[in-house]
Amino acid sequence: MAAILQILILGLALGGVIALMGSGLSLVFGVMRIVNLAHPSLIIAGAYITYWAFKASGVDPILMLPVSAAIMAAIGVLLYRLMFERETNSVKYSEMTVLLTFALAMMVEGVLGGLFTNTQRVTSPDYATEAFFIGDVFIPKGQLYAGLVSLTIITALTLFLKYSRLGYAIRATTQNREAAELLGVNVNFISILAFAIGLGLAGAAGSLVSFVFSFFPAKHWEWVAMLMSVVVLGGMGSILGTVVAALLLSVVAAFVGTWIGATWSTMTFFLALFLILLIRPQGLFGEKPEMA
Amino acid sequence: MRLARFLAATTALALAATAVQAQTLKIGASLPITGGLSVSGEKHKRGYELCTKLINQAGGILGRQVELIVSDNRSDPATAINQYERFINVDKVDAVYGTFSSRLTFPVGAILSKYNMVHAVPSGGALRIYEQGYKNLFYFQVSAAEYTGKDVVAVIKDLVAAGEGPKTAAIVSADDFFANAIAAGLLGEKVKDPATDKQIADLAPGYLADAGIEVVMREKWPEEGFNDWLNLANSIKRSGAEMIIGLTASAEEAVQLTRSLKTVGATPKLVYLSQGAQAEFIEGVGRNAADGVMIHTTWHKDVPFESTLAGKPFNNADFVKAFEIEYGVEPDEDSAIPFAVCQGIEQAITGAGATDNAKMGEWLHARTRDEPVRTVLGRFAWDERGLAKDKSHIMTQWHDGELKFVYPTGEFEGVVPFSYPKAGF
Numbered sequence: 001m002a003a004i005l006q007i008l009i010l011g012l013a014l015g016g017v018i019a020l021m022g023s024g025l026s027l028v029f030g031v032m033r034i035v036n037l038a039h040p041s042l043i044i045a046g047a048y049i050t051y052w053a054f055k056a057s058g059v060d061p062i063l064m065l066p067v068s069a070a071i072m073a074a075i076g077v078l079l080y081r082l083m084f085e086r087e088t089n090s091v092k093y094s095e096m097t098v099l100l101t102f103a104l105a106m107m108v109e110g111v112l113g114g115l116f117t118n119t120q121r122v123t124s125p126d127y128a129t130e131a132f133f134i135g136d137v138f139i140p141k142g143q144l145y146a147g148l149v150s151l152t153i154i155t156a157l158t159l160f161l162k163y164s165r166l167g168y169a170i171r172a173t174t175q176n177r178e179a180a181e182l183l184g185v186n187v188n189f190i191s192i193l194a195f196a197i198g199l200g201l202a203g204a205a206g207s208l209v210s211f212v213f214s215f216f217p218a219k220h221w222e223w224v225a226m227l228m229s230v231v232v233l234g235g236m237g238s239i240l241g242t243v244v245a246a247l248l249l250s251v252v253a254a255f256v257g258t259w260i261g262a263t264w265s266t267m268t269f270f271l272a273l274f275l276i277l278l279i280r281p282q283g284l285f286g287e288k289p290e291m292a
Numbered sequence: 293m294r295l296a297r298f299l300a301a302t303t304a305l306a307l308a309a310t311a312v313q314a315q316t317l318k319i320g321a322s323l324p325i326t327g328g329l330s331v332s333g334e335k336h337k338r339g340y341e342l343c344t345k346l347i348n349q350a351g352g353i354l355g356r357q358v359e360l361i362v363s364d365n366r367s368d369p370a371t372a373i374n375q376y377e378r379f380i381n382v383d384k385v386d387a388v389y390g391t392f393s394s395r396l397t398f399p400v401g402a403i404l405s406k407y408n409m410v411h412a413v414p415s416g417g418a419l420r421i422y423e424q425g426y427k428n429l430f431y432f433q434v435s436a437a438e439y440t441g442k443d444v445v446a447v448i449k450d451l452v453a454a455g456e457g458p459k460t461a462a463i464v465s466a467d468d469f470f471a472n473a474i475a476a477g478l479l480g481e482k483v484k485d486p487a488t489d490k491q492i493a494d495l496a497p498g499y500l501a502d503a504g505i506e507v508v509m510r511e512k513w514p515e516e517g518f519n520d521w522l523n524l525a526n527s528i529k530r531s532g533a534e535m536i537i538g539l540t541a542s543a544e545e546a547v548q549l550t551r552s553l554k555t556v557g558a559t560p561k562l563v564y565l566s567q568g569a570q571a572e573f574i575e576g577v578g579r580n581a582a583d584g585v586m587i588h589t590t591w592h593k594d595v596p597f598e599s600t601l602a603g604k605p606f607n608n609a610d611f612v613k614a615f616e617i618e619y620g621v622e623p624d625e626d627s628a629i630p631f632a633v634c635q636g637i638e639q640a641i642t643g644a645g646a647t648d649n650a651k652m653g654e655w656l657h658a659r660t661r662d663e664p665v666r667t668v669l670g671r672f673a674w675d676e677r678g679l680a681k682d683k684s685h686i687m688t689q690w691h692d693g694e695l696k697f698v699y700p701t702g703e704f705e706g707v708v709p710f711s712y713p714k715a716g717f
Contacts, residue, residue: 003530010523109326118330120544122551122576129554129581129717140522140555213519214547214576218330218367222517257520258527262513263467265520 002136007254009139015250016147017205017212019243021223022230023154024201030174030237031194034084034097038104039202040220040227045108046072046206047215048116054123054210061123062149065207072203076196079104084195085188105220112217122214146208153204154243157197161239170194174237229269233276235286244284245272317356317647319344319637320363320379321389322400327367328516329393331542331572332626336392336414337362339630342618343601347634350602353641361385369399376400380407386647387637389630393541394418394437394469401426410640410652412633413678418473419483422677423492428653429678432633432669433590434685437473438483440588441499443685444537444564447586447699448503451710458535458561461500462509462528464549465539472512474539474566479507508533515541525552538565547576554581554717561713562586569688569695570624582690584714589686591628591669592697594706599666601635603642611668632667639665 025039046068053059053067083100087093122128128142161167172180173190181187209215230249234241249269257265276283321340324333344360352358361383365372372391379385390413391400397416404411405426412430413421417437422429434440448457463478465471476483480498484491500507509531513524528536536553540546546568553563554577567573568587591597597608611631615623623631636656644651656665657674661682664671673681687699689711696708 006526007523010520010526014520014522113326113330113334118325118334120331120542120547120572120576122547124576124578129551129578131555131557133557138556142555143522214544216331216544218327221328226517226519254520254523257523262464262511262518262520262524265523266514266517 003258006137007258008251009137010143011251011254012247013140013143013147014254015247016150017143017208018226018230018250019246020150020153020201020208021205022227022234022242022246023157023239024198024205025227026231026234026237026239026242027157027201028195028198029231030239031170032084032088032191033094034195035094035101036198037098037101037224038108039101039198040223041105041108041112041217042072042075042199042202043206043209043223044215044217044220045075045112046203047210048112048121048206049203050207050210051121051123052116054125060125061207061211062145065149065204068203068207069200070203072206073196073200076199077192079199080192080195085192088188088191105224109217109220116217118216118218120214120216120219121210123210125211128211142211146212150205150208151243153201154239157201158239166190166193226266226269229273231283233272233283235283238283238285241283241285315356316359317353317387317641318359318361318383318385319387319389320361320376320383320385322363322365322372322375322379322391322396324367324372324392324396325362325364327365329367329396329542331544332392332415333364333367335624335626336630338615338619339414339623339627340389340634342615342627343631343634343638345618346606346614347602347638350604353602353638354645354647365391365396367396369396372396372400373403376403380409387641387649387652388412389633389637390414390416392626394421394473397421398469401429405429408649408653410637410649410656411678412636412640414629414633418469420485420492422679423485426678428649428656430636430656430672430674431678431680432629432636432667432672433680434683435679437470438477438493438495440474440566440685441478443588443687443699444478444586445499445503445505446684447687447710448505448562450701451699452712456712457503458505458533460508460531460533461505461535461537462511462531462533463507463537463539464509464511464513464524464528465537466515466541466545467512468515468541471539471541471566475510478537479510505535521548521552522555525549525556525558528553529556529558534560535562535564536560538563540565540567543567543570543573546573550577550581550585550717557717559716563714564588568690570626571622574690574693574695579690579693581717583692584689584711586687586689586698587695589625589688591625591632592686592688592695593622595670595686595697595704597668597670599632599635599668599670600639602638606635606668608668628668632669632672635667636665636672 028036049068050061050064053064130141131138169185169190230245234245253265253268256268344358363375392415394416410428419436419438465475478500480496483493538549546565564586569589593612640652643655659673664673686697688695689698698710701707
């Protein structure tokens with residue numbers, strides 16, 4: 001029983017971090033129809049900001065989170081205005097963003113490689129490799145803190161989207177961009193805001209990732225498929241769906257890894273993606289697209 | 293008249309440029325500068341570039357300056373193959389340096405063999421690479437990865453008191469060419485050529501069985517995208533193994549595994565990792581976790597290897613110093629090994645007296661223990677397959693934040709006592 005409980009704890013702890021990594025991706029798609037393949041590379045950029053502060057002056061990665069989020073949000077405003085704003089009326093906007101963000105991912109990787117070299121990094125606050133031992137089970141402090149911070153941020157984001165005026169506008173734009181504009185929502189401003197929040201979430205996730213996983217500029221290629229699986233399973237655009245999918249898949253992967261073999265744990269994500277696209281393409285919490 | 297003068301001057305300049313270019317000796321290297329293997333790929337680039345720079349400062353090879361062409365293969369085998377084809381057919385290089393990793397070296401080997409190029413391999417230890425019948429293959433490390441376990445077990449047999457050695461082991465590894473090859477030797481598996489299914493070697497009973505160590509856990513993780521390190525570490529801990537063998541494909545995986553073992557509170561007597569000699573390892577895991585971790589290497593900064601560069605003595609200490617001046621950091625074996633490859637090619641061209649790859653290959657094959665290629669990794673002479681003869685790994689161990697060498701004893705100065713058992717993480 002303790003063994004099962006242990007696997008469950010480890011799965012949930014990992015899922016909490018992956019939820020934050022995926023939520024920015026989901027938000028950006030939901031509001032702006034941008035499939036942001038560069039999102040994982042921007043998470044790594046956030047991780048480097050955090051690593052740099054930790055290395056230079058020992059700033060705790062969790063304390064660096066707001067700074068990293070703010071820097072990445074500012075970069076988000078610039079990137080949106082430079083790369084996406086002029087294309088918003090294009091008929092093939094979503095398809096174009098796939099290519100644009102793919103190119104952006106490669107550029108970010110190149111810039112990070114130039115600035116920080118390709119050497120792998122990880123921040124090492126004491127709690128990153130400590131655990132609470134309770135009887136026969138343990139709770140890893142690093143993943144616990146990362147998971148809790150991650151869920152706190154997502155809860156705050158959900159409350160913001162649900163109860164603030166800007167949140168109403170973002171949700172209205174997510175549901176129907178044209179109708180929102182007709183009702184007086186400045187959809188361009190909302191798109192910039194949502195993209196900035198999405199990248200802010202990438203920066204925040206980067207701070208947490210910096211002590212949970214080691215990273216280097218090219219690491220994002222390993223994460224993009226995993227995050228897409230989580231976002232598609234949850235329903236593209238649904239933050240709640242992303243959180244549920246991340247927790248669910250991480251727990252299942254942990255059981256698969258222990259009982260069947262570690263080789264198969266990664267496959268869990270892709271198998272879930274395959275099945276959900278066959279059975280329920282809109283994902284667990286997504287809305288079925290209207291037929292033309 | 294003016295036009296005629298202009299044309300004449302332009303032609304003269306073009307001819308002069310062509311003449312200079314013809315004198316340049318071109319060497320190509322395709323490396324994974326980006327992508328999953330980029331951590332080691334970039335370090336390999338530094339090793340090649342520094343060596344080339346020092347050779348040029350000393351007057352070049354056969355009086356010709358060396359032009360190094362490095363292309364990024366993005367850790368992709370197909371791109372690596374294309375780039376070596378381009379080096380040979382378009383850039384018309386005189387020689388090539390090998391790429392990084394068994395995964396890329398295996399397919400590249402066929403191409404370089406097709407063009408009869410000397411293939412100096414910095415990293416590509418899987419035995420199957422050397423059983424393809426390629427004539428001019430030369431591995432610049434100790435031996436095929438399958439035989440690494442011999443030196444691991446030798447440390448236990450020779451340095452741990454009888455009856456106190458580990459009796460059980462957990463082997464966890466990346467599902468990768470290199471890691472699988474080391475595991476095959478430890479476990480005594482049969483090695484087969486995947487293309488023909490022909491048996492290459494039967495490694496039974498395996499180095500662990502030979503040392504009386506029972507394997508109580510065997511697990512692999514996928515080559516890319518694995519994140520569930522804590523769960524894996526927890527399974528290792530629950531196996532109760534006294535020895536943990538982590539066959540990682542990169543230093544990054546070694547960091548993840550070691551940090552996770554620390555987090556779950558594992559208490560093995562001995563930890564052996566296939567990677568982890570790099571500076572990033574100690575930075576990532578910290579002194580306490582690293583203390584006592586054993587790693588096999590081909591190179592260590594303090595080993596007094598004597599070598600030559602551009603015909604003059606150039607020892608391991610000279611390499612370390614030159615690297616620190618050039619890059620501001622201490623080198624590790626991921627830069628030392630390609631440096632040695634560059635030394636080997638330079639000595640082969642000088643020895644053959646030409647850039648004829650057939651002659652270079654003959655000269656390299658003719659090396660012996662007394663007339664070897666001399667590099668910062670020590671002396672090299674090869675068997676007919678291209679594997680180094682009479683070399684064993686340097687077994688290192690982290691001691692209080694410093695990577696020390698503990699085995700073989702009596703061969704070099706500076707060997708320190710082996711620390712056993714490991715005092716937790």
